[in-house]
Every structure is written in structure tokens, then in C-alpha cells.
Amino acid sequence: MEFSLEMLSVIGAVVVVSFGAIGPAFSEGRAIAAAMEAIARQPESAGPLSRTLFVGLAMIETMAIYCLVIALLLLYANPFIG
Amino acid sequence: METSPLVADILFHLGPVPISRDVVTTWGIMGLLTAASWLGLRRLELRPGRFQAMLEITVEAIEKQIHEIIQRDPSSYLPLLGTLFIFLVCANLATVVPGMRPPTGHIETPAVLAATVFFSVHFFGLRSRGLSQHFRRYIEPNLLLLPLNILAEFTRTFSLMIRLFGNMMSHEIVIAIVVLLAGLLMPIPFMLLGILIGIIQAYIFTILAAVFIGAAVGSVESK
Numbered sequence: 001m002e003f004s005l006e007m008l009s010v011i012g013a014v015v016v017v018s019f020g021a022i023g024p025a026f027s028e029g030r031a032i033a034a035a036m037e038a039i040a041r042q043p044e045s046a047g048p049l050s051r052t053l054f055v056g057l058a059m060i061e062t063m064a065i066y067c068l069v070i071a072l073l074l075l076y077a078n079p080f081i082g
Numbered sequence: 083m084e085t086s087p088l089v090a091d092i093l094f095h096l097g098p099v100p101i102s103r104d105v106v107t108t109w110g111i112m113g114l115l116t117a118a119s120w121l122g123l124r125r126l127e128l129r130p131g132r133f134q135a136m137l138e139i140t141v142e143a144i145e146k147q148i149h150e151i152i153q154r155d156p157s158s159y160l161p162l163l164g165t166l167f168i169f170l171v172c173a174n175l176a177t178v179v180p181g182m183r184p185p186t187g188h189i190e191t192p193a194v195l196a197a198t199v200f201f202s203v204h205f206f207g208l209r210s211r212g213l214s215q216h217f218r219r220y221i222e223p224n225l226l227l228l229p230l231n232i233l234a235e236f237t238r239t240f241s242l243m244i245r246l247f248g249n250m251m252s253h254e255i256v257i258a259i260v261v262l263l264a265g266l267l268m269p270i271p272f273m274l275l276g277i278l279i280g281i282i283q284a285y286i287f288t289i290l291a292a293v294f295i296g297a298a299v300g301s302v303e304s305k
Contacts, residue, residue: 047174
């Protein structure tokens with residue numbers, strides 16, 4: 001079976017999205033678990049904690065979104081396909 | 083998902099300038115917000131009516147958040163950050179209105195907003211700390227870190243743009259796929275999720291802008 005450049009790009013996009021989702025998913029889970037624990041221990045500090053949590057989650061999520069953008073570039077704006 | 087999300091769909095041409103759908107939506111939201119503020123502020127009363135009370139609550143809530151992050155008098159940062167937040171909420175929620183697409187789902191609008199944040203960070207930094215103090219931040223622990231600091235300056239602006247764009251656009255794609263797979267009622271929970279995502283992304287964008295500005299004016303640690 002012969003692979004064309006288009007097929008390889010689609011496979012590449014799938015690999016990028018799937019593996020790019022794993023790391024951020026794990027780390028977001030850990031971050032949220034830690035924040036939950038902290039809020040359960042100190043409910044009065046829920047405000048600043050959740051704000052920091054949101055900022056941190058945004059930072060983590062950026063990695064997944066970089067992968068998404070790479071996948072979209074592969075699918076829609078591939079520089080190697082004319 | 084009939085067209086690529088990276089290409090703007092052009093509605094009409096104004097002379098030689100192509101006008102895309104996002105520009106029309108953006109100007110519509112801007113007009114709507116301006117009209118709403120004008121209507122609400124036309125007759126200010128000491129005992130506010132419903133609409134004036136709503137505006138006051140919104141502004142005060144944003145002011146409080148900004149004060150908590152920047153730890154300074156928020157009045158000079160409120161116009162930029164508050165407008166940013168309210169505009170982003172409206173823009174991200176444009177997906178709820180049938181026939182409208184969120185302008186943040188294409189790359190131009192987030193790019194412009196991120197560029198605004200980038201320049202305003204330097205503006206506020208220069209204004210409150212002066213030239214030498216402001217640029218001293220780049221060689222702060224050591225001169226060796228200068229390239230990294232400059233790189234971080236650009237990558238954080240870039241990631242601000244990509245985060246908003248990626249979230250909104252990927253949500254649009256998810257809705258398109260769900261509509262394609264299962265027709266009538268299935269997309270509704272995803273649209274509810276979209277409302278949540280839109281508001282959270284607007285919040286995150288504004289918070290990050292506030293954190294960057296706060297780092298530039300020297301009250302919080304740089305992220």
C-alpha cells in the first residue's frame with residue numbers, strides 16, 4: 001500500500017491531536033485535584049485559589065491547543081501540498 | 083465545516099477592501115455595546131433603575147477583580163480590561179445567535195486583541211516605572227537571560243492569541259461534527275458547553291492580560 005502525502009498528513013494530524021491531548025489531560029487533572037484539596041482544607045481561600053487555578057489551567061491547555069493548531073495546519077494549510 | 087477555519091469568509095467588498103464576516107460581527111457588537119452604555123448612562127440617577135444597577139454591578143465586579151490581581155488603583159486599567167472582557171463575552175457568545183459566528187473563531191480578531199494587550203503592557207509599564215526600570219526587567223536575574231526573556235515576551239502574546247482562537251474554533255468544529263453525525267437535539271448540550279467555554283475563555287484572556295500588566299507595573303510576579 002502506497003501512502004500519499006495527503007494520507008500521511010491526516011495520520012499526522014490524528015497522532016498530533018491524540019498524543020498532544022494526553023499530557024495536558026493528566027496535568028490538568030492533577031492541578032484540579034490539588035486545587036480541590038486546598039479548597040476543601042481552606043474554603044475561605046477559594047477565590048484566589050480558583051483564579052490561580054484558571055490561569056494555570058490556561059497555561060497547561062495552551063500545549064494542547066498548540067497541538068490542535070499544528071493538526072489544523074496539516075489538514076488545511078499544509079505547506080507540502082500544493 | 084464547509085470551509086477551512088484558517089480562511090476568512092468574505093461577505094462583500096468595500097471598494098478594494100474585502101470585508102469579512104468577522105469584521106461585520108465585531109462592528110455589530112461594538113455598536114451594540116456602545117448603544118447599550120449610552121442608553122444606560124444617559125440619565126444617571128442616585129437610586130438606579132434595573133439597567134443602571136446591572137451596569138454598575140458589572141463594572142464594580144470587574145474593578146474588584148482587577149484590583150485583586152494588580153493590587154493598585156484599578157481606575158486606569160479598568161477601561162482597557164473591562165472593555166476587553168465585555169467585548170470578549172459578547173463575541174464568544176455570538177455563537178448562540180442563529181446565523182452568527184463568533185469573530186474570535188478566526189485568527190484575525192484574537193491576533194488584534196493579543197497585539198493590543200502586548201502594546202498596552204509596555205504602555206502601562208513605561209508609564210508607571212519609567213524607561214530604564216521597565217526594560218531592566220529583561221536582564222533582571224542575569225544578563226544571560228535576555229534572549230529568553232524577549233522570547234517569552236513574544237511567545238506569551240502568541241499563546242494568548244492561539245488559546246482564544248483554538249478554543250473558539252475547535253468548539254465550532256465540534257458542533258459542526260455533531261450536527262453532521264446526529265441531527266436535531268444532540269448539539270444542544272454541546273452548545274451549552276460552548277456558552278461555558280466562551281465565558282471562561284473571555285475570563286482567562288482578561289485575567290492573563292491583567293497579570294501581564296500587573297507584572298509590567300511591578301506588583302505581581304511574572305507568570
